[in-house]
Amino acid sequence: MQFRSLTESIDTSTPGGTLVFNIFGSLAQFESDLIRERTRAGLEAARARGRKGGRPAKLDEKQVREVRRLYWSRMMTVDQIAAMMHVGRSTVYRCLNLGRQIR
Known part of the structure; x- marks a missing residue:
């Protein structure tokens, strides 16, 4: 060719x-x-x-602890937590990953 x-x-x-x-x-x-x-x-x-x-983290350590507390206490759904924290559902799910290290 x-x-x-x-x-x-x-x-x-x-x-x-x-x-x-x-x-x-x-x-x-x-x-x-x-x-x-x-x-x-x-x-x-x-x-x-x-x-x-x-990318910088959307939530700091204190906010991540609050997300976990709300979720595990069954006080709020993932959608409600996401709306309250002004983040997406995927961010909430990332916070719930117990093996995740906070930056």
């Missing part, structure tokens, strides 16, 4: 065109690898400074 670009004068039916096409591909892969490496290094440096990635 051959590739022919009308704007860049690349034609893989010739040895020179194949060479240019492969060089462009190699440069694109090199650039992608550099970006990945720099991103990884930046994330590691941020972790070393104590930064945590991801």
Whole structure:
């Protein structure tokens, strides 16, 4: 299969065109690898400074304890707790996961 670009004068039916096409591909892969490496290094440096990635928690530790207390006391449903705390049901269910560590 051959590739022919009308704007860049690349034609893989010739040895020179194949060479240019492969060089462009190699440069694109090199650039992608550099970006990945720099991103990884930046994330590691941020972790070393104590930064945590991801979205901030919607509820603090006190609120999570209150969610658990209300749920386990059977005083309110998950929907009611979510509405009271101004969060979604999935956030309430995440709080009820007893193995979860609070950030």
